[in-house]
Amino acid sequence: MDLGLTGKRVIILGGSRGIGWYTGKLMREEGASVALCARGQDGVDTAVEEFSAIGPGTAFGQACDMADGEAVKGFCAAALDALGGCDILIHNASGFDMAGDEEGWARSFRVDMMAGVIAVDAVRPALEESDAAAITFIGSMASKFYFGRRSSYGPAKAAMRAYANELAQSLGRKGIRANAISPGAVWFPGGSWDKRKQEQPDFYANVEKSIPLGRLGTGEELARAIAFVSSPAGIWINGAHLAVDGGQVASVD
Numbered sequence: 001m002d003l004g005l006t007g008k009r010v011i012i013l014g015g016s017r018g019i020g021w022y023t024g025k026l027m028r029e030e031g032a033s034v035a036l037c038a039r040g041q042d043g044v045d046t047a048v049e050e051f052s053a054i055g056p057g058t059a060f061g062q063a064c065d066m067a068d069g070e071a072v073k074g075f076c077a078a079a080l081d082a083l084g085g086c087d088i089l090i091h092n093a094s095g096f097d098m099a100g101d102e103e104g105w106a107r108s109f110r111v112d113m114m115a116g117v118i119a120v121d122a123v124r125p126a127l128e129e130s131d132a133a134a135i136t137f138i139g140s141m142a143s144k145f146y147f148g149r150r151s152s153y154g155p156a157k158a159a160m161r162a163y164a165n166e167l168a169q170s171l172g173r174k175g176i177r178a179n180a181i182s183p184g185a186v187w188f189p190g191g192s193w194d195k196r197k198q199e200q201p202d203f204y205a206n207v208e209k210s211i212p213l214g215r216l217g218t219g220e221e222l223a224r225a226i227a228f229v230s231s232p233a234g235i236w237i238n239g240a241h242l243a244v245d246g247g248q249v250a251s252v253d
């Protein structure tokens with residue numbers, strides 16, 4: 001199947017490592033141009049170098065903290081300039097609040113929610129010009145179940161899903177799709193689950209056992225789901241929430 005991504009222009013909020021990086025790499029391999037941001041300049045530079053080497057098209061990066069609305073606007077303007085427009089916007093990074101204190105709630109609100117709102121507003125005129133416009137939010141199965149600690153992480157991801165649904169209805173009229181994808185536990189080298197695997201091997205093994213497929217997901221597996229839903233091949237998917245968790249959360253959406 002051809003995903004129809006050749007020549008498409010993709011902006012990824014949080015793309016120098018992890019799921020965002022795997023998604024950017026796959027998009028480049030499928031012929032898309034990619035602009036990414038992350039806080040760390042070194043990670044941005046390395047990802048741009050890696051993505052540039054993949055083939056024709058543009059790879060652009062800029063350091064930006066998504067907790068800073070003005071920085072998000074600046075990154076989106078630079079990305080639109082570098083790519084000459086935008087077909088696909090992917091909001092990937094999270095504030096990862098695991099404390100549940102006031103600071104954590106504020107960070108979740110700024111990164112998981114407001115960065116998306118600000119980026120959608122900044123990129124929307126370009127998306128309206130596209131014949132394959134899609135916005136994809138990377139949520140978490142923590143928006144569906146209590147994972148054992150007080151935190152704003154799950155509630156922020158749930159708000160993101162509600163926002164995706166609102167956009168699917170309002171921007172759908174302008175040919176712009178919006179969806180949310182919720183990963184379960186995902187392992188990749190250097191990621192949070194890789195750290196847990198090394199530091200808490202028993203806990204990691206129990207999580208593996210709890211997943212019907214008997215292991216954690218991988219960055220590549222998440223990237224394939226994100227690329228399909230965001231691509232022209234997924235054109236009839238709008239306002240959807242897709243769990244990509246190997247059946248980890250035993251529930252019907």
Ligand SMILES: NC(=O)c1ccc[n+]([C@@H]2O[C@H](COP(=O)([O-])OP(=O)(O)OC[C@H]3O[C@@H](n4cnc5c(N)ncnc54)[C@H](OP(=O)(O)O)[C@@H]3O)[C@@H](O)[C@H]2O)c1
Pocket residue numbers: 013014015016017018019020037038039040041043064065066067092093094095111138139140141182183184185186187191192193
């Ligand atoms: N991994 C999992 O098991 C899992 C499970 C469920 C849901 N998810 C969701 O999937 C998404 C990606 O997770 P991940 O595990 O791939 O994360 P990750 O490995 O920590 O990578 C996050 C990426 O985003 C960038 N980033 C983080 N905070 C940022 C900020 N404030 N501003 C700009 N860029 C930022 C990071 O670079 P810098 O640090 O340099 O900024 C990095 O490039 C998140 O929304 C997460 O909630 C992941």
